[in-house]
Amino acid sequence: MDGIAVNIPDDQLAWAMQKLVAGGGTGAASFNVTPAGQKEEDEAKPIEYKAKDFVVNFLQLKEGDEDPNKAMNEKLKDAGLATVWKRENKQRAQMFGIINTAANNALSFPAFYNMVKMAKIYS
């Protein structure tokens, strides 16, 4: 039961707690629960996309545009790790698409491990 997450609206939860506590003893009669305030609507502002947000590879970059991977490459270089190239192999990107079965651009370790294992067997 501890692992089950249930989404109960605040007002229903307050009502249920009042009922539970009121029936539990005399001291509970004065117990009062105030529903939590609703979240402000301002938080749900629509995201404003710009044309740059849809740049998917270097061919779509214009002259003077900063390399989108510059910050990432600097971090990797500082740690002595390999960096992403300006022009990557298309096959590797396709491989990513195949193993990322959830298609959410978030690759898990098991998926990566099995890809490397298969590549090693194949080679």
Next chain:
Amino acid sequence: MKKTFEGFGTHESDPDEGEAEKGDDWNAKQVLLAVDRDLDGKMNLAEYLMMRRAIIGWHECAQETMNRAGLRCSLSLITNDHRNVDQSEADAVFLVATSLQDNKNGLSFPVYLMVADLFRTFSSFDVPADNGYINQRTLIRSLNESDLPHRISEPAAKAIFAATGQEEINFATFCFAVITYNRWFMYAQTLGSKVFLNLDEFLALMHDSLVPD
């Protein structure tokens, strides 16, 4: 001397930027990569002692590179109880080690250092490296009970068994999985994504010298 520190080779070079040159600190970087169990980019006392022990093994049993017979000799020095290591065990370790470097005839020191440490961990479970298997429960229990530092953590052990989908793994799978997980972890940790990698991060990882092409 050049072959001794050949190590794991270089990362794949970007053709647009040309071949990356090996700097003066190449040897040190290769040794640090091999000895860094906790992946913090530094050498602590336990790692230093491990390296010293490996140097003794190398000094006693190797020339410019290490062959199969030399590896058997040095692995006996590496294990905590200095037990007698069979040649078949040394051959299994040699096979794993040569898959990490270009030279298939003899091991370079950094590769030997990393694989010897993995052998030390695996043999601490009282399992032979040539035909022994360990399961997840034994591995995690032994890691928790052991006072010795290892290059595998409990979350890593769970991730590895989830990835392999096997109840038990042998020495070769153990080495391959631990090295792959540690490289994965390094990239994820450096880029702050912790668990998952996006396409660009994946492409960078694929250029790593420890990830097979």
